[in-house]
Amino acid sequence: MKHFFNRIYIILFNLQSKIAFYPSVFAILGFLFAFILIYIENKGISKYLIEHIPMLVVNNGNTALSILTACITGLISMMVFSFSMVMVLLNQASSNYSPRLLPGLISDKNHQIILGIYLATILYCIFVAVSIQPEGDSHQIPGFSVLVGIILTVICIGSFIYFIHNISQSIQINNILDRIFRQAKSRLNLLVKNEKKEVQDFPETKNWYEYHSQESGYFQNLSSKNLLDICKEKETQIEILPVKGIFILNGIPLFKSKKELDEETIKKVLSNFSLARGELVSTNYVLAFKQITEVIVKAMSPGINDPGTALNAIDYLTELLALRMQKKDTEFLKTEDQVLIKMRSVDFKELLYQVLAPIRAYCKHDIIIVQKVGMLFYYLKNQKAIHKDYYKIIDNEAKNFLTDAKSTIENKADVAKITAIENQLNLKN
Numbered sequence: 562m563k564h565f566f567n568r569i570y571i572i573l574f575n576l577q578s579k580i581a582f583y584p585s586v587f588a589i590l591g592f593l594f595a596f597i598l599i600y601i602e603n604k605g606i607s608k609y610l611i612e613h614i615p616m617l618v619v620n621n622g623n624t625a626l627s628i629l630t631a632c633i634t635g636l637i638s639m640m641v642f643s644f645s646m647v648m649v650l651l652n653q654a655s656s657n658y659s660p661r662l663l664p665g666l667i668s669d670k671n672h673q674i675i676l677g678i679y680l681a682t683i684l685y686c687i688f689v690a691v692s693i694q695p696e697g698d699s700h701q702i703p704g705f706s707v708l709v710g711i712i713l714t715v716i717c718i719g720s721f722i723y724f725i726h727n728i729s730q731s732i733q734i735n736n737i738l739d740r741i742f743r744q745a746k747s748r749l750n751l752l753v754k755n756e757k758k759e760v761q762d763f764p765e766t767k768n769w770y771e772y773h774s775q776e777s778g779y780f781q782n783l784s785s786k787n788l789l790d791i792c793k794e795k796e797t798q799i800e801i802l803p804v805k806g807i808f809i810l811n812g813i814p815l816f817k818s819k820k821e822l823d824e825e826t827i828k829k830v831l832s833n834f835s836l837a838r839g840e841l842v843s844t845n846y847v848l849a850f851k852q853i854t855e856v857i858v859k860a861m862s863p864g865i866n867d868p869g870t871a872l873n874a875i876d877y878l879t880e881l882l883a884l885r886m887q888k889k890d891t892e893f894l895k896t897e898d899q900v901l902i903k904m905r906s907v908d909f910k911e912l913l914y915q916v917l918a919p920i921r922a923y924c925k926h927d928i929i930i931v932q933k934v935g936m937l938f939y940y941l942k943n944q945k946a947i948h949k950d951y952y953k954i955i956d957n958e959a960k961n962f963l964t965d966a967k968s969t970i971e972n973k974a975d976v977a978k979i980t981a982i983e984n985q986l987n988l989k990n
Contacts, residue, residue: 587677
Protein backbone atom coordinates (compact mmCIF):
# COMPACT_ATOMS: atom_id res chain seq x y z
CA MET A 562 0.00 0.00 0.00
CA LYS A 563 2.83 2.36 0.87
CA HIS A 564 4.41 1.54 -2.51
CA PHE A 565 1.19 2.66 -4.25
CA PHE A 566 1.03 5.96 -2.33
CA ASN A 567 4.71 6.63 -3.11
CA ARG A 568 4.00 6.30 -6.83
CA ILE A 569 0.96 8.60 -6.56
CA TYR A 570 3.03 11.18 -4.67
CA ILE A 571 5.82 11.09 -7.26
CA ILE A 572 3.35 11.42 -10.15
CA LEU A 573 1.61 14.41 -8.52
CA PHE A 574 4.97 15.99 -7.66
CA ASN A 575 6.07 15.76 -11.31
CA LEU A 576 2.72 17.00 -12.62
CA GLN A 577 2.94 20.20 -10.59
CA SER A 578 5.74 21.46 -12.85
CA LYS A 579 3.54 21.12 -15.96
CA ILE A 580 1.86 24.25 -17.29
CA ALA A 581 -1.48 22.43 -17.69
CA PHE A 582 -1.67 21.07 -14.12
CA TYR A 583 -3.45 23.89 -12.25
CA PRO A 584 -5.62 24.91 -15.26
CA SER A 585 -6.86 21.31 -15.47
CA VAL A 586 -7.63 21.16 -11.75
CA PHE A 587 -9.50 24.49 -11.85
CA ALA A 588 -11.41 23.41 -14.98
CA ILE A 589 -12.70 20.32 -13.15
CA LEU A 590 -13.67 22.47 -10.15
CA GLY A 591 -15.54 24.90 -12.43
CA PHE A 592 -17.41 21.99 -14.03
CA LEU A 593 -18.41 20.58 -10.63
CA PHE A 594 -19.31 24.03 -9.26
CA ALA A 595 -21.74 24.57 -12.15
CA PHE A 596 -23.64 21.38 -11.30
CA ILE A 597 -23.68 22.28 -7.60
CA LEU A 598 -25.26 25.65 -8.43
CA ILE A 599 -27.79 24.00 -10.74
CA TYR A 600 -28.71 21.64 -7.89
CA ILE A 601 -29.12 24.62 -5.53
CA GLU A 602 -31.29 26.32 -8.16
CA ASN A 603 -33.62 23.34 -8.12
CA LYS A 604 -34.03 23.91 -4.38
CA GLY A 605 -35.50 27.36 -5.11
CA ILE A 606 -32.72 29.82 -4.27
CA SER A 607 -33.54 32.08 -7.25
CA LYS A 608 -37.19 32.16 -6.25
CA TYR A 609 -36.17 33.24 -2.75
CA LEU A 610 -33.90 36.01 -4.08
CA ILE A 611 -36.58 37.29 -6.48
CA GLU A 612 -38.96 37.66 -3.54
CA HIS A 613 -36.45 39.37 -1.21
CA ILE A 614 -33.66 40.96 -3.33
CA PRO A 615 -35.04 41.13 -6.89
CA MET A 616 -32.41 43.62 -8.14
CA LEU A 617 -29.68 40.94 -7.88
CA VAL A 618 -31.43 38.34 -10.01
CA VAL A 619 -31.79 38.21 -13.80
CA ASN A 620 -35.37 37.09 -14.38
CA ASN A 621 -35.37 36.92 -18.16
CA GLY A 622 -34.06 33.96 -20.11
CA ASN A 623 -32.86 35.92 -23.15
CA THR A 624 -31.10 38.48 -20.97
CA ALA A 625 -29.41 35.77 -18.95
CA LEU A 626 -28.23 34.01 -22.13
CA SER A 627 -26.91 37.28 -23.56
CA ILE A 628 -24.95 38.03 -20.38
CA LEU A 629 -23.44 34.55 -20.18
CA THR A 630 -22.60 34.55 -23.91
CA ALA A 631 -20.81 37.89 -23.56
CA CYS A 632 -18.89 36.56 -20.53
CA ILE A 633 -17.86 33.38 -22.35
CA THR A 634 -16.73 35.25 -25.48
CA GLY A 635 -14.75 37.83 -23.52
CA LEU A 636 -13.11 35.25 -21.29
CA ILE A 637 -12.02 33.10 -24.25
CA SER A 638 -10.41 36.18 -25.83
CA MET A 639 -8.64 36.99 -22.54
CA MET A 640 -7.46 33.41 -22.16
CA VAL A 641 -6.05 33.28 -25.70
CA PHE A 642 -4.20 36.55 -25.12
CA SER A 643 -2.85 35.30 -21.79
CA PHE A 644 -1.61 32.03 -23.29
CA SER A 645 0.02 34.02 -26.10
CA MET A 646 1.81 36.20 -23.55
CA VAL A 647 3.09 33.10 -21.74
CA MET A 648 4.46 31.73 -25.02
CA VAL A 649 6.16 35.07 -25.77
CA LEU A 650 7.74 35.00 -22.30
CA LEU A 651 9.04 31.46 -22.81
CA ASN A 652 10.34 32.22 -26.30
CA GLN A 653 12.18 35.35 -25.16
CA ALA A 654 13.68 33.63 -22.11
CA SER A 655 14.86 30.75 -24.31
CA SER A 656 16.43 32.90 -27.03
CA ASN A 657 17.91 35.69 -24.88
CA TYR A 658 18.90 33.88 -21.69
CA SER A 659 18.87 30.07 -21.64
CA PRO A 660 16.48 27.24 -22.63
CA ARG A 661 17.25 25.69 -19.23
CA LEU A 662 15.20 28.46 -17.60
CA LEU A 663 11.97 27.24 -19.21
CA PRO A 664 10.97 24.56 -16.63
CA GLY A 665 11.14 27.12 -13.83
CA LEU A 666 9.05 29.65 -15.78
CA ILE A 667 6.50 27.04 -16.86
CA SER A 668 6.07 25.90 -13.25
CA ASP A 669 5.19 29.45 -12.13
CA LYS A 670 2.02 28.80 -10.11
CA ASN A 671 0.70 32.36 -10.49
CA HIS A 672 0.36 32.02 -14.27
CA GLN A 673 -1.13 28.54 -13.98
CA ILE A 674 -3.71 29.58 -11.37
CA ILE A 675 -4.83 32.60 -13.42
CA LEU A 676 -5.28 30.48 -16.54
CA GLY A 677 -7.13 27.97 -14.36
CA ILE A 678 -9.53 30.67 -13.12
CA TYR A 679 -10.30 31.57 -16.76
CA LEU A 680 -11.04 27.95 -17.69
CA ALA A 681 -13.13 27.32 -14.58
CA THR A 682 -15.28 30.40 -15.23
CA ILE A 683 -15.74 29.60 -18.93
CA LEU A 684 -16.89 26.05 -18.19
CA TYR A 685 -19.14 27.28 -15.40
CA CYS A 686 -20.84 29.84 -17.66
CA ILE A 687 -21.27 27.30 -20.47
CA PHE A 688 -23.06 24.75 -18.29
CA VAL A 689 -25.20 27.39 -16.60
CA ALA A 690 -26.20 28.72 -20.04
CA VAL A 691 -27.20 25.21 -21.12
CA SER A 692 -29.47 24.90 -18.07
CA ILE A 693 -31.47 28.02 -18.95
CA GLN A 694 -35.00 27.40 -20.28
CA PRO A 695 -36.21 30.67 -21.85
CA GLU A 696 -39.74 29.36 -22.52
CA GLY A 697 -40.38 28.25 -18.94
CA ASP A 698 -41.72 30.33 -16.06
CA SER A 699 -39.48 32.87 -14.33
CA HIS A 700 -38.52 30.53 -11.50
CA GLN A 701 -36.88 28.09 -13.91
CA ILE A 702 -34.25 30.66 -14.93
CA PRO A 703 -31.11 30.19 -12.78
CA GLY A 704 -30.88 33.84 -11.75
CA PHE A 705 -28.55 33.21 -8.83
CA SER A 706 -26.21 31.10 -10.99
CA VAL A 707 -26.08 33.93 -13.55
CA LEU A 708 -25.21 36.36 -10.76
CA VAL A 709 -22.36 34.07 -9.64
CA GLY A 710 -21.16 33.89 -13.26
CA ILE A 711 -21.02 37.69 -13.43
CA ILE A 712 -19.04 37.81 -10.16
CA LEU A 713 -16.61 35.17 -11.43
CA THR A 714 -16.14 37.17 -14.65
CA VAL A 715 -15.27 40.28 -12.62
CA ILE A 716 -12.73 38.18 -10.68
CA CYS A 717 -11.26 37.07 -14.03
CA ILE A 718 -10.88 40.71 -15.11
CA GLY A 719 -9.00 41.44 -11.89
CA SER A 720 -6.85 38.34 -12.43
CA PHE A 721 -6.10 39.52 -15.97
CA ILE A 722 -4.83 42.86 -14.67
CA TYR A 723 -2.61 41.05 -12.18
CA PHE A 724 -1.46 38.69 -14.94
CA ILE A 725 -0.28 41.61 -17.13
CA HIS A 726 1.64 43.06 -14.17
CA ASN A 727 3.15 39.72 -13.16
CA ILE A 728 4.24 38.68 -16.65
CA SER A 729 5.86 42.08 -17.27
CA GLN A 730 7.91 41.44 -14.12
CA SER A 731 8.65 37.78 -14.88
CA ILE A 732 10.23 38.57 -18.23
CA GLN A 733 12.93 40.78 -16.65
CA ILE A 734 16.27 38.99 -16.21
CA ASN A 735 16.85 40.49 -12.76
CA ASN A 736 13.64 38.91 -11.49
CA ILE A 737 14.44 35.59 -13.20
CA LEU A 738 17.88 35.51 -11.55
CA ASP A 739 16.42 36.51 -8.19
CA ARG A 740 13.82 33.73 -8.35
CA ILE A 741 16.48 31.13 -9.18
CA PHE A 742 18.71 32.47 -6.40
CA ARG A 743 15.97 32.40 -3.76
CA GLN A 744 14.94 28.83 -4.63
CA ALA A 745 18.54 27.58 -4.56
CA LYS A 746 19.32 29.48 -1.36
CA SER A 747 16.26 28.01 0.35
CA ARG A 748 17.26 24.50 -0.74
CA LEU A 749 20.90 24.94 0.36
CA ASN A 750 19.90 26.42 3.71
CA LEU A 751 17.64 23.42 4.33
CA LEU A 752 20.42 20.95 3.45
CA VAL A 753 22.99 22.77 5.61
CA LYS A 754 20.54 22.95 8.51
CA ASN A 755 19.79 19.21 8.33
CA GLU A 756 23.44 18.18 8.23
CA LYS A 757 24.93 16.77 11.40
CA LYS A 758 28.14 18.46 12.44
CA GLU A 759 29.71 15.38 14.02
CA VAL A 760 31.72 12.90 11.97
CA GLN A 761 29.42 10.18 10.66
CA ASP A 762 30.38 6.54 11.05
CA PHE A 763 29.48 4.65 7.86
CA PRO A 764 31.10 1.34 6.81
CA GLU A 765 32.94 0.61 3.58
CA THR A 766 30.46 -0.38 0.84
CA LYS A 767 32.78 -2.08 -1.66
CA ASN A 768 31.39 -5.58 -1.11
CA TRP A 769 27.74 -4.61 -0.63
CA TYR A 770 24.89 -5.89 -2.83
CA GLU A 771 24.32 -3.62 -5.85
CA TYR A 772 20.89 -2.92 -7.37
CA HIS A 773 20.06 -1.21 -10.66
CA SER A 774 17.57 1.30 -11.97
CA GLN A 775 14.49 -0.04 -13.75
CA GLU A 776 13.62 3.22 -15.51
CA SER A 777 15.33 6.37 -16.74
CA GLY A 778 14.96 10.05 -15.88
CA TYR A 779 16.44 12.90 -13.87
CA PHE A 780 16.99 11.96 -10.24
CA GLN A 781 14.94 14.73 -8.66
CA ASN A 782 14.11 13.69 -5.13
CA LEU A 783 14.08 10.91 -2.58
CA SER A 784 11.49 9.84 0.02
CA SER A 785 14.04 9.67 2.81
CA LYS A 786 11.59 8.91 5.64
CA ASN A 787 10.23 5.83 3.84
CA LEU A 788 13.75 4.63 3.02
CA LEU A 789 14.79 4.96 6.66
CA ASP A 790 11.75 2.87 7.65
CA ILE A 791 12.73 0.19 5.13
CA CYS A 792 16.33 0.14 6.37
CA LYS A 793 15.15 -0.14 9.97
CA GLU A 794 12.67 -2.91 9.13
CA LYS A 795 15.21 -4.97 7.14
CA GLU A 796 18.10 -4.13 9.51
CA THR A 797 20.32 -2.93 6.66
CA GLN A 798 22.12 0.18 5.45
CA ILE A 799 21.91 1.77 1.99
CA GLU A 800 24.26 3.87 -0.13
CA ILE A 801 22.67 5.97 -2.88
CA LEU A 802 25.10 5.85 -5.82
CA PRO A 803 24.07 8.60 -8.31
CA VAL A 804 24.27 12.29 -7.50
CA LYS A 805 20.91 14.03 -7.24
CA GLY A 806 20.13 15.94 -10.41
CA ILE A 807 21.89 13.71 -12.94
CA PHE A 808 20.11 11.73 -15.64
CA ILE A 809 19.81 8.08 -14.64
CA LEU A 810 19.78 5.54 -17.47
CA ASN A 811 17.81 2.33 -17.26
CA GLY A 812 19.95 -0.47 -15.85
CA ILE A 813 22.76 1.55 -14.24
CA PRO A 814 23.69 0.96 -10.54
CA LEU A 815 21.30 2.94 -8.35
CA PHE A 816 21.97 1.87 -4.75
CA LYS A 817 23.86 -0.61 -2.61
CA SER A 818 22.55 -2.52 0.39
CA LYS A 819 24.52 -4.07 3.23
CA LYS A 820 22.16 -7.06 3.22
CA GLU A 821 20.68 -8.83 0.23
CA LEU A 822 17.10 -7.68 -0.45
CA ASP A 823 14.16 -9.65 -1.82
CA GLU A 824 12.23 -8.56 -4.93
CA GLU A 825 9.39 -6.94 -2.98
CA THR A 826 11.76 -4.84 -0.88
CA ILE A 827 13.71 -3.79 -3.99
CA LYS A 828 10.47 -2.51 -5.55
CA LYS A 829 9.65 -0.61 -2.35
CA VAL A 830 13.09 1.05 -2.37
CA LEU A 831 12.88 1.95 -6.08
CA SER A 832 9.43 3.49 -5.57
CA ASN A 833 10.99 6.10 -3.29
CA PHE A 834 13.19 7.49 -6.08
CA SER A 835 11.58 10.37 -7.96
CA LEU A 836 12.70 10.24 -11.61
CA ALA A 837 11.37 12.77 -14.10
CA ARG A 838 12.10 14.14 -17.56
CA GLY A 839 12.71 17.65 -16.28
CA GLU A 840 14.72 19.44 -13.60
CA LEU A 841 13.64 21.93 -10.93
CA VAL A 842 15.80 24.20 -8.76
CA SER A 843 13.53 23.58 -5.77
CA THR A 844 14.69 19.95 -5.62
CA ASN A 845 18.21 20.28 -7.07
CA TYR A 846 20.24 23.35 -6.11
CA VAL A 847 23.02 22.40 -8.58
CA LEU A 848 20.65 23.30 -11.41
CA ALA A 849 20.68 26.92 -10.18
CA PHE A 850 24.45 27.07 -10.71
CA LYS A 851 24.00 25.67 -14.23
CA GLN A 852 21.25 28.14 -15.09
CA ILE A 853 23.10 31.19 -13.79
CA THR A 854 26.29 30.08 -15.55
CA GLU A 855 24.42 29.69 -18.84
CA VAL A 856 22.90 33.17 -18.43
CA ILE A 857 26.42 34.58 -18.01
CA VAL A 858 27.77 32.76 -21.07
CA LYS A 859 24.73 33.68 -23.21
CA ALA A 860 24.95 37.32 -22.13
CA MET A 861 28.59 37.47 -23.26
CA SER A 862 27.91 35.88 -26.66
CA PRO A 863 28.39 38.17 -29.69
CA GLY A 864 24.69 37.96 -30.56
CA ILE A 865 23.56 39.24 -27.14
CA ASN A 866 26.58 41.23 -25.89
CA ASP A 867 25.12 42.16 -22.49
CA PRO A 868 27.96 42.36 -19.91
CA GLY A 869 25.66 44.08 -17.40
CA THR A 870 23.53 40.94 -17.11
CA ALA A 871 26.68 38.83 -16.76
CA LEU A 872 27.93 41.03 -13.91
CA ASN A 873 24.61 40.76 -12.08
CA ALA A 874 24.56 36.98 -12.52
CA ILE A 875 28.10 36.68 -11.09
CA ASP A 876 26.88 38.46 -7.94
CA TYR A 877 24.18 35.82 -7.41
CA LEU A 878 26.69 33.08 -8.21
CA THR A 879 29.11 34.43 -5.60
CA GLU A 880 26.58 34.31 -2.78
CA LEU A 881 25.41 30.80 -3.69
CA LEU A 882 29.00 29.50 -3.79
CA ALA A 883 29.67 31.05 -0.39
CA LEU A 884 26.64 29.21 0.98
CA ARG A 885 27.76 25.97 -0.70
CA MET A 886 31.07 26.22 1.19
CA GLN A 887 29.13 25.50 4.39
CA LYS A 888 27.85 22.16 3.07
CA LYS A 889 29.60 18.80 3.14
CA ASP A 890 30.20 16.82 -0.03
CA THR A 891 28.45 13.75 1.41
CA GLU A 892 25.07 13.59 3.13
CA PHE A 893 23.96 11.05 5.70
CA LEU A 894 20.45 10.13 6.83
CA LYS A 895 20.02 8.61 10.25
CA THR A 896 17.58 7.58 12.93
CA GLU A 897 18.10 8.65 16.51
CA ASP A 898 20.98 6.25 17.10
CA GLN A 899 22.33 4.99 13.75
CA VAL A 900 23.34 6.22 10.30
CA LEU A 901 21.37 4.18 7.77
CA ILE A 902 21.69 5.96 4.42
CA LYS A 903 24.64 7.57 2.66
CA MET A 904 23.98 9.97 -0.22
CA ARG A 905 26.41 11.56 -2.64
CA SER A 906 26.26 15.13 -3.90
CA VAL A 907 28.30 17.10 -6.39
CA ASP A 908 31.52 17.86 -4.53
CA PHE A 909 32.68 21.45 -4.23
CA LYS A 910 35.69 20.94 -6.49
CA GLU A 911 33.62 19.58 -9.36
CA LEU A 912 30.88 22.18 -8.86
CA LEU A 913 33.33 25.10 -8.94
CA TYR A 914 35.04 23.69 -12.03
CA GLN A 915 31.75 23.15 -13.88
CA VAL A 916 30.69 26.71 -13.06
CA LEU A 917 33.95 28.49 -13.93
CA ALA A 918 35.10 26.44 -16.94
CA PRO A 919 32.49 27.88 -19.37
CA ILE A 920 32.91 31.37 -17.91
CA ARG A 921 36.67 31.04 -18.36
CA ALA A 922 36.22 29.88 -21.96
CA TYR A 923 33.80 32.58 -23.08
CA CYS A 924 34.55 35.56 -20.83
CA LYS A 925 38.36 35.53 -20.39
CA HIS A 926 38.78 38.24 -23.04
CA ASP A 927 36.70 40.81 -21.09
CA ILE A 928 38.70 42.58 -18.37
CA ILE A 929 35.52 43.77 -16.60
CA ILE A 930 34.29 40.19 -16.20
CA VAL A 931 37.78 39.08 -15.15
CA GLN A 932 37.81 41.72 -12.41
CA LYS A 933 34.35 40.66 -11.25
CA VAL A 934 35.36 37.01 -11.09
CA GLY A 935 38.50 38.09 -9.20
CA MET A 936 36.21 39.68 -6.62
CA LEU A 937 34.28 36.37 -6.50
CA PHE A 938 37.49 34.50 -5.59
CA TYR A 939 38.49 37.10 -3.01
CA TYR A 940 35.06 36.99 -1.37
CA LEU A 941 35.00 33.18 -1.22
CA LYS A 942 38.48 33.04 0.32
CA ASN A 943 37.23 35.22 3.17
CA GLN A 944 34.16 33.11 3.92
CA LYS A 945 33.86 30.29 6.42
CA ALA A 946 34.15 26.81 4.91
CA ILE A 947 33.30 23.44 6.40
CA HIS A 948 36.52 21.97 4.91
CA LYS A 949 39.90 23.70 4.64
CA ASP A 950 40.45 21.99 1.28
CA TYR A 951 37.80 24.29 -0.20
CA TYR A 952 40.29 27.20 -0.04
CA LYS A 953 42.89 25.23 -2.04
CA ILE A 954 40.24 24.44 -4.64
CA ILE A 955 39.40 28.14 -4.93
CA ASP A 956 43.09 29.02 -5.38
CA ASN A 957 43.51 26.43 -8.14
CA GLU A 958 40.49 27.71 -10.05
CA ALA A 959 41.66 31.30 -9.59
CA LYS A 960 45.07 30.41 -11.07
CA ASN A 961 43.44 28.68 -14.04
CA PHE A 962 41.11 31.59 -14.69
CA LEU A 963 43.74 34.34 -14.43
CA THR A 964 46.27 32.36 -16.47
CA ASP A 965 43.77 32.04 -19.33
CA ALA A 966 42.89 35.73 -19.03
CA LYS A 967 46.58 36.72 -19.26
CA SER A 968 47.08 34.58 -22.34
CA THR A 969 44.14 36.27 -24.07
CA ILE A 970 44.37 39.93 -23.00
CA GLU A 971 47.30 41.84 -24.54
CA ASN A 972 46.74 45.40 -23.32
CA LYS A 973 49.41 46.23 -20.74
CA ALA A 974 47.03 48.16 -18.50
CA ASP A 975 44.63 45.24 -18.41
CA VAL A 976 47.45 42.77 -17.73
CA ALA A 977 48.51 44.96 -14.81
CA LYS A 978 44.95 44.71 -13.44
CA ILE A 979 45.15 40.91 -13.62
CA THR A 980 48.52 40.94 -11.83
CA ALA A 981 46.98 43.10 -9.10
CA ILE A 982 44.18 40.54 -8.68
CA GLU A 983 46.77 37.75 -8.34
CA ASN A 984 48.59 39.71 -5.65
CA GLN A 985 45.34 40.41 -3.81
CA LEU A 986 44.54 36.69 -3.80
CA ASN A 987 48.12 35.78 -2.70
CA LEU A 988 48.44 33.27 -5.50
CA LYS A 989 51.81 31.55 -5.67
CA ASN A 990 53.29 30.73 -9.04
